[in-house]
Amino acid sequence: MIRVAVGIEAIGVYAGRASVGVREIFDRRSLDPSRFDNLMMERKSVGLPCEDAVTNAVNAAKPLVDALTEAERGAVEAVIVGTESGLDFGKPISTYVQEYLGLPRTCRSFEVKHACYGGTAALQTAVALIAATPVDGVKALVIAADAASATDRDSYWEPSQGAGAVAMLVGKDPHILELDPGASGLYSHEVMDTLRPRADLEAGDSDLSLLSYLHCLEQAYRMYERRVDGCDLRSTFAHLVFHTPFAGMVKGAHRTLMRKVTGASPADIEADFTHRLAPSLRYGRQVGNVYSASLYLALCSLIDNGALAPPQRAGLFSYGSGCASEFFSGVLPPGARARLAAQRLPEAIAARHSLDWDDYEQVSDLAVHRMAGVRDHVFDPEPYDALYRKCLDGRGLLVLDRIKDFHRAYRWS
Amino acid sequence: MDAEILALLRRTVVTVVPEIDATEVVPDARLADLGCNSIDRADIVTLVMEELGVQIPVGEFGGDHDVRSLVGLFGAYA
Known part of the structure; x- marks a missing residue:
């Protein structure tokens, strides 16, 4: 069998148009300030009431699709959305995504779910579809949203x-990233660590989730090491990229993995963290946890901010509560940074509108109308008109227009 | 056995968070109340398991544990 390189050709991010400071959340909610440093977070993006998983997906993918020629667009034979924010038990959000991106109907369309692992499940599925087809030029669009x-x-x-x-x-x-075929370490089992049992509820046991993440990281890495001849945690990967619920958790997980696998000293581990992992955390510290997309936002952060001398191998760890995990790897080709730089992500993140507290509370209250299960609603931005105008109006971004009998209709802002 | 595990837990708490006085690690205490953040707590539990040479299923750590219940859990697997 001839080995064919398969991987990520282009990557696009939608990081929201509004944000709030994490320090302010701690102050306003009277959270224990000693836990602030532990998070290693500065801001988080906030969705406006007319933004849901569909608009986030489309707004991330539209620049990629717009850059395709007509022939290339016609070659997109799969649109796969990894999400834990589905809107219907039967109808996947990929249907709306396909429609609003103008993708061809000659296309597979489906949604996959496994908490924050969903993006990786979608990516690996797409990679397998592409690797398996003998047809030239076929592409798949994967969106973690x-x-x-x-x-x-x-x-x-x-x-x-x-x-x-x-x-x-x-x-x-x-x-952007050429995946190493077959180089995956897997570790999954049943555990109830974090959950979304209802459309309006995120819950969980943070200690249990952290322990599960640590355990899965070690076990998935151990399987990767058994599978890939000559693998060495310190020398095989020029960079490491982990699923990032919050940056402090990744730092703790790296420390535990390095201690267990290499026995390195705390000073060596700290230096290794700064060199190999910290560049992947810069965007997450500003945007917050973007669930199934979090690992891939971290990958973008590495490509934009790491000391790249490509081609270099990156080790990636994906974790989804419940739980499933995978340690896998890929090579960053020369030119990856230049291609991502065209997206001007640092500028997009910096350009988010900084919400004052009352606005944050208001958009949080109004978010209930965009949740799964809402039957009818018209998304009139009037209650937050000034915010809508600053953040979305005239920017050509997809927003919710109305829900009628559960069917969502969107429009361009 | 439990006394030995309690002593091991005390040593580990102080290793991970040197600001904590070992005498505060008593059965009714909770690690969070003593000043251990979530990452400290995960480190402590992981290090104690390594020291005991046991791997306790992570699901067992669900819920709200005090020092007494942690020692009991480690003891059940040690």
Whole structure:
């Protein structure tokens, strides 16, 4: 069998248009300030009431789709959305995404779910579809897209609930990341650590989730090490990129993995963290946890901010509560940074509108109308008109227009 | 056995968070109340399991544990 390179050809991020400071959340909610440093977060993106997982997905993917030629667009034979923010038990949000992106009807369309692992499940599915086809030029569009459910006020979840999505075009010209075929370590089992049992509820046991993440990281890495000859945690990967619920958790997980696998000293581990992992956390510290997209936002952060001398191998760890995990790897080709730089992500993140507290509370209250299960609603931005005008109006972004008999209709802002 | 595990837990707490006085690690105390953040708590539990040479299913750590229940849990697997 001839080995064909498959991976991410292009990547796009929607990081929201509004944000709030994490320090302010701690102050306003009287959260224990000693836990602030532990999060290693500065801001988080906030979705406006007319933004849901569909608009986040489309707004992340539209620049990628717009850049395709007509022939290339016609070659997109799969649109796969990884999400834990589905809107219907039967109808996947990929149907809306396909429609509003103008993708061809000659296309597979489906949604996959496994909490924050959903984006990786979608990516690996797409990579397998592309690797398996003998047809030249076929592409798949993978989007990891979520929207927070009701703001979990007065809890330590609230500071990290972010907003956004990452879209990835998968094909045989992997300009962003070429995945190492078969190089995956897997570890999954049943555990009830974090959950979204209702459209308006995110809940969980943070200690249990953290322990589960640590355990899965070690076990998935151990399987990767058994599978890939000559693998060495310190030398095989020039960079590491982990699913990032909050940056402090990734730092703790790296420390535990390095201690267990390499026995390195605390000083060595700290230096290794700064060199190999910290560049992947810069965007997450500003945007918050974007659920299934979080690992891929971290990948963008690495490509924009890491000391890249490509081609270099990156080790990636994906974790989804419940739980499923995968440690896998890929090579960053020369040119990856230049291609991502065209997206001007640092500028987009910096350009988000900084919400004052009353606005944050208002948009949090109004978010209930965009949740799964809403039968009828008209999304009139009038109650937050000034915010709508600053953040969305005239920007050509997709927003919710109305829901009628559960059917969502969207429009361009 | 429990006394030994309690002593091990005390040593581990102080290793991870040196600001904590070992005498405060008593059965009714909760690690969070003593000043251990969530990452400290995960480190402590992981290090104690390593020291005991046991791997306790992570699901067992669900819920709200005090020092007494943690020692009991470690003891059940040690």
